[in-house]
Amino acid sequence: MSGVLVMMEQRAGAWNRMSFEALAAGQQLAAKLGMECSAAVIGKGLDALQAELAQKKLSKVTMVQHDLLEHYTSDGYVVALEQLVKQENPAYILLPHTYQVRDFAPTLATRFKQVLISDVIAIHDGPVFVRQLFQGKLNGDYKQTGAGSCFVSLQAGAFRAEAVEAGTAAVENFTPQLEPSQIRVAPGEPFREAAQTVDLSAAPVIVSVGRGIAGQENIGIIEELAAALGAELAASRPICDNGWLPMERQVGSSGQTVSPKLYLAVGISGAIQHIVGMKGSKIVIAINKDESAPIFEIADYGVVGDLFEVVPALTKAVLAAKK
């Protein structure tokens, strides 16, 4: 048992961008362990994707194709990938932590009497896999102790797709044994990310509000600050999930990616899924009453204080400075 196998995700011939983050993680892990890194793609009619993958630094690219894999089903993927894993026998199997992976990967791991170490944010020497607990308040270290392939999924934004190393890779085809009777589920409408009718990506100044605002009735003080600064209004996910602001104002891994000159994070803790959407901002100012909030780790300027005191005072100061 050796090597790192990265399972890439595509839908209708288009990559899920998180696949390349998983590929970067796979290359880095393999290099640390002195192992080879390979990749596999599953589906049907994947010629264009095959050509792209063949230009990455990989020992091998395996195209897992079958008519019954044209559309995603958890049954089809588990049956096909179980056969691939048995053939390849990799020490580590890395997957992007997508909605689809969440659906099938735990079953796949169970077929090998393994668990899926899911939503990993970092890989340390060992290898030790780091996962967040209690909404990011704690990090847990996980290490495989038993025998068998180790299944790991990687959180969006934890690794950088740009870090994937180029090279050349041999391409192999793998046709799994698959019968229609093995597929017991019919694919439904895929999950759609938030619609983007507001384009925050071009905004030079963004004031973003998080759960610290406590209730929809308080959003007004943030709107006043945004208006005073001539800024766009944005939010963390709970604000949009609660319907306090529309979904298209969400910043993060399942919202928009922004890179303004100034990003003011108000009452936002700084969970990794939020950070990945705004870490390209030039200057980050955070206002949070908890001095150990993770947002302060990436903030250029921080105000430790109650937003209900700080924000109105700041709005007043901005308006006064404009006079």
Ligand SMILES: Cc1cc2nc3c(=O)[nH]c(=O)nc-3n(C[C@H](O)[C@H](O)[C@H](O)COP(=O)(O)OP(=O)(O)OC[C@H]3O[C@@H](n4cnc5c(N)ncnc54)[C@H](O)[C@@H]3O)c2cc1C
């Ligand atoms: C698959 C997946 C995708 C996700 N996608 C996204 C995404 O796209 N975007 C996103 O944002 N999140 C996303 N999340 C959720 C993410 O994990 C966090 O739960 C979320 O970002 C937390 O939002 P928050 O910081 O507003 O709330 P919290 O984590 O609850 O933080 C609130 C903060 O406000 C501070 N606070 C409270 N009261 C005050 C006060 N009076 N004054 C000052 N500070 C105060 C607190 O100290 C705390 O730090 C996703 C999660 C998953 C699992």
